[in-house]
Amino acid sequence: MTNRTPTLLAQHIDGYKAEITLRPDNQLSDFKGHFPTFPLLPGVSQIDWAVHFAKQCFADMPTLFNGMDVIKFQEPILPDSTITLTLEWRDDQQKLHFSYTSIDASNTLHKHSSGKIKLGRQHV
Numbered sequence: 629m630t631n632r633t634p635t636l637l638a639q640h641i642d643g644y645k646a647e648i649t650l651r652p653d654n655q656l657s658d659f660k661g662h663f664p665t666f667p668l669l670p671g672v673s674q675i676d677w678a679v680h681f682a683k684q685c686f687a688d689m690p691t692l693f694n695g696m697d698v699i700k701f702q703e704p705i706l707p708d709s710t711i712t713l714t715l716e717w718r719d720d721q722q723k724l725h726f727s728y729t730s731i732d733a734s735n736t737l738h739k740h741s742s743g744k745i746k747l748g749r750q751h752v
Contacts, residue, residue, distance in 0.1 A: 699743035
């Protein structure tokens with residue numbers, strides 16, 4: 629079985645907000661075949677990780693996928709970089725807001741991606 633989750637470096641959870649520091653290691657299966665000469669983290673992986681970590685941080689958040697809004701991929705996430713995933717669950721909207729950022733050696737903020745994922749509960 630191949631590894632699909634990044635290395636968790638740190639996390640801070642405050643209610644329905646979380647800040648998670650991650651390292652997407654070079655050997656992750658998500659990097660394999662996605663531009664062999666210039667590996668980058670696919671957008672679908674970024675969305676998957678946002679939901680994965682939100683489920684861990686916000687236990688009572690609904691998990692049924694209902695769509696996405698305002699998804700933006702602005703700058704590639706490269707192997708072995710250090711990135712910050714910021715999550716916020718907004719119950720009134722039934723949306724998970726996420727963003728991936730990083731800060732380089734010159735203290736410049738890079739915005740990699742962001743969006744809103746609509747989640748709900750399964751009706752029985």
